[in-house]
Amino acid sequence: MLGTGLAEMIGTPPLKTYGPEDYDADGRNWLAAQDSYGQMYFANHRGLLQFDGAHWTVYPIGATFQSILTDDGVIWAAGTNEFGFFEVSGSKVVKYHSLIDQLPDNSLMPGDIWQISKINDVIYFVAEQHLIRWDGVKIEVEHLTTPRRLTLYQAQDSVLVSQRGAGVLEEVGGEYIPLISNEAINGDAINFISKSSQPRLYGTFRSGFYSFESDVWTNFPTELDSYLTDSIAYQIVQLNNGDIAVGTHTHGILLMHPDGRLAGQIGKQQGLLSDTVFSLFQDRDGNLWACHENGISCINMENSWTMFSTAHDEIPDIVYSFVKWDDELYCGTIMGVYRLSQNTTFNNYEWVKIGENSQNIWHGLHHSQGPLFCYQNGVIAADPEGTRTILETTQDIVYAQSDPTSEVIYLSSFKEILIAKWNQGILEVMRKNSFPGIMWTMAFDNDGGIYLGSVDTGLLYVKRDALFDNAYEPHYDTILNPETGAPFMWAYTSGFAGGGIIAITNDGCFQRNPRNGQWKRIRNTPAELGLDPYSINFFSTDDAYWLTLQSVGVVRRELVKITWPANEDEPQYQRIPSLGLNVLGSIHGLLIEDEKQIAWFGGNGGIVRDQLLEQKPKPLSAPIISSTMFSNGNGPAKQSANHDVSFPVKECSFEFALPYYGDESVKFRTRLRGLGENWSDPYPAILKEYTNLQEGIYVFEVQAIIEGRPYSPISRYQFTVLPPWYRTIGAYIAFIIAGSGAIYAFIHWRTQRLRMANLALENAVRTRTIELEKTNVKLALANTSKNRFLAQVSHEIRNPMNGIVGLAHLMMEEQAYAGDKRLGHLLSTAEQLKILLDGMLDFAAIENGHLRMVVVTFKLDVLLDELESLHRRLAQEKGLTLRIERPKPTCPSLCGDAGKLKQILFNLTTNAIKFTDTGEVAVSAQYSQNDSDDALTLTFLVQDTGRGIPDDDRQKIFDQFHQASNTSNVNKGIGLGLNIADRLTKLLNGKLDLLSTGPEGTCFSVEIPIKLDPESIPTDEPVEADFEQSLTNAHVLVVEDEHYNQIVIQGILEKMGVIATTVSSGEAALAQWNNESWDFVLLDINLPGISGIELARAIRQLPNGKTVPIIAMSAHVEDEHRGSIMEAGVNEFVPKPFSPLQLMSAIHSKSLEPTKKKESNSEWNALKYMAGNDSAKLQELTEELWATVNDFCDRIELKLGEINQEEISSLLHQLTPSLLILQNPDASKSFLKLQDCINDYNSTEAKNVLNEIRSFVRH
Structure with a gap:
């Protein structure tokens, strides 16, 4: 046993073996590792081998693996000219990724890679003469020239490299510096560094152990040295309890204490598959895994019990009893008596047969002169040297007991009790007493009484002296009797515990208080413990009685310690955990070394030694749900993942396992939440099946349990059974569509006739609609023609009207017609006609949406x-x-x-x-x-x-x-x-x-x-000037084709003192152009031949025509016509018919510089001249000019919203004459600001300036 604190191994720990027939792969396994789920992995000659405690899986990749290392989410693996990692998802291996192609030198073949280490987040692959480093991004290769085997270790913060024949090197800053010379370790290589640092031990392949303390390297002698001279230490590991295990080439596993003492040996004789151990690995439960050339061995080195098995220790297969005498331990077996002896070769213990007697030794007695054993027809005595028969009988002996107060021995035969005494090496029968039945048990009280148990008669009581009285037969008092309803007695099942009698019957355990004689059923009886029916073994120590209770079929066992403190009415019962109690097939013998709390169990299969004080079972890990299977396909193996399953699920199964590798039996309990909330009874199967699952969400849960331990954590697998197709949303939509289709078909059938009847009506309506559309098109064309006609009529009337109005104005200014009212009527009629024309144009504008x-x-x-x-x-x-x-x-x-x-x-x-x-x-x-x-x-x-x-x-x-x-x-x-x-x-x-x-x-x-109108603001009066002198002798070219308009214009210009030259066509104007230097030009737009627009463009092309002011006259007053006229280079526009004042204003706006004071005064004087010095008429003309200014402000603001720069500029030109005539300084300043805003495209400020100008209009 290698439990904590033991100095030697007595027996073999629990051991299991696995060969190729178990895992269906190659027998050669080189290295073992364990993941976070508890699953074991092995570097197998065929690939990666996985074991979850119940299922084996091999992952072949076409390469031999010799080393593996488990890490977070990956398993690193390497072998001959191959290294890489397996990607892991949950508990399942997903995919292998090779890194051999990442080598910087494609021709480099590393050979055999025997070791993988992770140091400071860097993975090291250790080959014969290469160190390959992988940092997750790139690979670096360190080439060591000597072709010897390398090993790599981490000692505290240092990385040590050992190379056979080169000593030990330490990595410092990426370089390898000699730390220990080759001679110091006899040319060997290190393959082990202990965890402890006081002192730190170093193991080698062939040269034993060394210590390194305070920079001093010395040989560390051990009891293993002699065994390693002819063997190789393939791998050395330090166990969890501090002991050291060495896997050797020829001696199996050698066990050593940290001080160098040999603790034992486990080899093929003890159950290993082979004495050749390539590698060792201790998992988290204390199991020591050994890899062999022909399989795998698993030894539980931290269990509380060890075993001497019939298969490996040459102990008979049935052991009945134990006797400890003078620190020697003996056992009675089916083949004679055996004694526990120490094997000096490996410091192991073994059972050695003593004596020649090979009888079925079924009962042992502790006698003051030595151990005694009974067989069918006699009694033998044992000592360390052998055995000898001290009594032979003709009757069959079925029970024996020694008297604790004398040298007497009681032997039970058929309806007879023999009383014998051991004297000078001979056991003499002193007396034979009759007994009503067969005595199976005997117990002694402190008053000289003996209790005798019988299957036939129950529990009897007799005084000891009565058995030795030759005068009469002894009298037996019945204490418990089957005839009175009391249970019968089992063999070896009665005794005292502190003065109170204990009786074990087929109906439970009973106790009798000697002070009051009352019998009482014991609490925690076998039936109450679930062990009914049961069998019992009984063993007595100095202060307690021990019972082994087991149910028939060896399903469950209990070890119970009974003590009866003094002056107490009831005994105390304590259940003692014992893992070894469940190892053997059946328990026949029991011995408790009370001072050491060690229990020896004998039975079918050998002997188990259990260290009761070492009962510290570790908690179980969660089971692994290895696979799921549904009638509609395989589910993913990843645990806790939601998985959708199509309906119906006729069958589904879940396969699971517990990554536990001990000798105890593992059971599972399961439940399927969504189907029920109750757990199943524990069962050993690793498969659970369900049938006919309905739609819904399910969670499969599984827990593991080992006798004497609490349940493991729960593992879960969630899945959803989808509803059948006819209860899905798609089906409901299909039903709705189908129902709607049926309703639609019915309605369609019912309305078919109505549709046919309506078809003719629709055709008629369609025909009528087409006719109406054609009519609307004709009406629209007619309306457009009408509007064009109105505009043309207006134009045609405006030309003669201009002559009428102009001539009337001229005549009124002549002295001969002064006071002639007919001219007033003429002007009034012309004004009405003008209003009518404006109305016609308004109608056309309304029709076109342009008003x-x-x-x-x-x-x-x-x-x-x-x-x-x-x-x-x-x-x-x-x-x-x-x-x-x-x-x-x-x-x-x-x-x-x-x-x-x-x-x-x-x-x-x-x-x-x-x-x-x-x-x-x-x-x-x-x-x-x-x-x-x-x-x-x-x-x-x-x-x-x-x-x-x-x-x-x-x-x-x-x-x-x-x-x-x-x-x-x-x-x-x-x-x-x-x-x-x-x-x-x-x-x-x-x-x-x-x-x-x-x-x-x-x-x-x-x-x-x-x-x-807001309140008016008074403005400065303009400075008057001589209007008649402002344009005197100015030369003007008049281009007008209508004769009466020529007369009117000529008359107005003469009144202004202007020298006018009149021509009737554009051609004549161009011919006349170079004959004079013109101050400005008046031209009609609608000229025969060259139009007024073309003439304006032609003048602007002449050398002396670029700056001459041009004033256009036209009967077309629409905005689009004005825009095209201004684009031709015209400076001002005068609509027909016009009054003399309008024409004079237009002329003065361009003929003279507007910023000169004299010229400004002349404009104002022109206005006064037109009013005939009549103040009322002057006021009327002034208001008319302000109205014109207001109208232009509105039109400019409208164009600002359209962002039409050219039209805005044209409007500014047209606004200038009116402002010049009005002679308002503030309005002029605002007008200059307005021009700047327009040039800067500042529409917001331009609107503010327009409001300023409007304010002058209102005032």
Whole structure:
């Protein structure tokens, strides 16, 4: 035994062997290792060999492995010209990765690699003469020239390399420095360094051991030296208890204490497969694994028990009894008497037969003169030298007991008790007494009484003296009797414990208190321990009785110690753990060395010696679930992994094992959570099967147990049985689709006729739709043509109108026509015609979506005055009274689109006069304050006394081209007046309603929300200058094809003192160009031949035409036309018809430098000149100019949102004349700031400047 603290090994520890027939691989195994799960790995000649305690697995790779090393998640392996690692997932080997191709020299073949070490996170592969280092990234090779075997070790912080013939080298900074000379170790190589450092021992292959202490290297003599002279120490390991095990070439395993004493030997005779041991490895449970050329041996070196087996120790296969006498231990066997003797060769102990007697020795007695043994017909005495027969009988002896107080021996025969006395080496029978039955047990009390147990009669009591009285037969008192319901007695099962009698029966254990005579069943009886039926052995020591209890079939055993302290009514019972109790087939003999707490068990198979004080079983590790199998396929072997299994699962099985390699029997209990919560009873099988699992989540759990130890941790495997296809989401979707399809088919069938009926209707609707689409296209084309026509008519009318208006203005300035009212009527009629033309253009703009707001500051009274002046003459001609009712109090200044408001009232008033024959037309205006302080609501009522509007026409009265049905042919118009008024009202966010309901008279209501004009800020008056002298003698080229327009322009220019040269075409203008140095050019856009735009481009190409101001005149007033005109290089644009003031303003904006004071004054004087020095007329012209400025500000701000730089520049040019004429310094400064903002593309600041300019308009 090599338990902790023992000085020698007595017997052989538990030992198991495994050969090729067990693991189906080569017999040659070179090295062993263990992983974190407890599984064992072996470097086998065919590859890597794995063992989990129940299953063997071989992983061949086509190479011989000679060394392995387990690491986190990998198993390093190496052999002949091959090294690499196995990738591990959980408890399963996944894949092998070779590193041989990583060698820096492809031609390098390392040969046999016998050792793998991990030092400081670097893996070392040790070959014959190469050290191969792998740091996880690259491989480095250290080549040692001498072709001798290398070994590598770590001693504290140093890496030592031993090479046979070169001593010991120490790695320092990547170099190997000699540490121990070759001579110091006799040319040998080191293969072992002890864990202890006081002193540190070094082992060699052939030269024994050395110590290294305080830098002194000395030989360390041991009792193994003589055995290593003719053998090789292949491998040396230090065991967990500090002892040293040496695997040798010829002597198996030699065991040595740290002080050098030989502790024992385990070889082939003790059960090893071979006396040649290539390597040794002790696992975490204390098992010592030995690798041989023909298999593997496993010895439990930390168990509490050792064994002398029938197979290996020449002990008979049945041992019945033990006797210890004078420190000698004897046993009675089926083949005679044996004595425990020490083997001086290996310091081992062995049982040696003594004497010639080979009888079946079944019972041993401790006698004062020596040990006695009984056989069937006699008694023999034993001593260290041998045995001798001291009694022979004719009767069969079935039981024997010695009297503790005398030399007497009691022998039981059939219905007879023999009393014998050992005297001078002879055992003499003194008396024979009859006995009612066969005595199987005997116990003595302290009062001279004897208890005798019998199978037939129970427990009897007799006084000792009665057995020696020759006068009469002894009387036996019945204590327990089967006839009275008491159990019968077993052999060797009664005795005293501190004065109280113990009786072991077939119904349990009983105790009797000698003071009161009461019998009581003992607690923890065999039946209560689960050992019923059972058999019992009984052994007595000085202060206790010991029972071995075992159930029939040797399923479970217990060792019970019974003590009965003095003055106590009940004994104490203690269950003693004993691993060795379960080793033998059946227990026949028991001996307790009480002072050492050592138990000897004899039985079928040999002898077991159990060190009871060493009962320290380690906790079990968790079982390994090695494989799972389902009826639908294999599940992964990785534990705790969720695995989906298709339904149905008709069968599933789980295979498992416990990585435990001791001699005890391992059992398992299992449960499948999801199917049930109860554990199964423990069973030795390593497979669990289940059938017909329904859908759900399951967790298979398994625990291991060994008798006398707690359960292991639980191992789990979770899996999910998926629902059947018809209970999946996909199936439900399919059912829904199928049901929907059926419903759809039914509905389709029911609606088929309706579809057929609707088909004809759909075709008719489709045909009608196509016709309507064609009609809409035609209407759209017609509408486009109409708008083009209106624009063209407007242009064609504007040209002659320009002549009419211009000539009228010229005539009014002549003295001969002064005061002629006809010219006033002419101008008024022209103004009405112009408003009509503007209305036509507004209609076209509305149709095209191009109409925009033009916000100006105006007076409501002024607007009503203009409305009255425009319609007064028309109303008088029809004999109607025109009444204009102005609001009271007077409406403040307003800010809005005065032009569109005037257009609305103009259209309504014109309609009222047109369709009224007698009576009056009244226009009333009122205003009301809104919620906001800066806004008003204007309300206008236009009433007449005409024929009214029929009810049938009321819903269509605002439609375009619609007229009332009661309209006469004389009064009929084109039907656009009310439509334009309605659209303009909506554009101003207002509302136009027809209020009258009677058959006569019509009343229209107009509500317009409008802003108040902010309070005006007074500005400096412009400095007056002589207007007539500002352009005197300036030379201007006029290009105009209409004769009457030539007259008008010529007249206006003459009034200005300008020298004008007039031509009728672009060709004539180019021909005239070089005849004069021109101050500016006036040209019409619509010229015959070369157009005005082409002429402007041509002038800009001439050497002296690049800077000459060009003013264009055109009847095309649309924005797109103005943009193209300005792009041609024109400086200013004047729309036709124009007044003299408009033309003069345009001329002054470009003919003179605007920044000069004199020129500025002349512009203002021009304005005064046009007003005829009439202050009211001057005020009217000034307001008109400010309105123009406001309109240009709105148009510039609109273009800022479109980011159209060219159009913005054109608008700035057009704004300049008005600002020059108005002579407002602040407005001029703001205009310069505006130009800078436009040039810098700063639209935000430009909007702020526009608001500044508008503020000047409002003030």
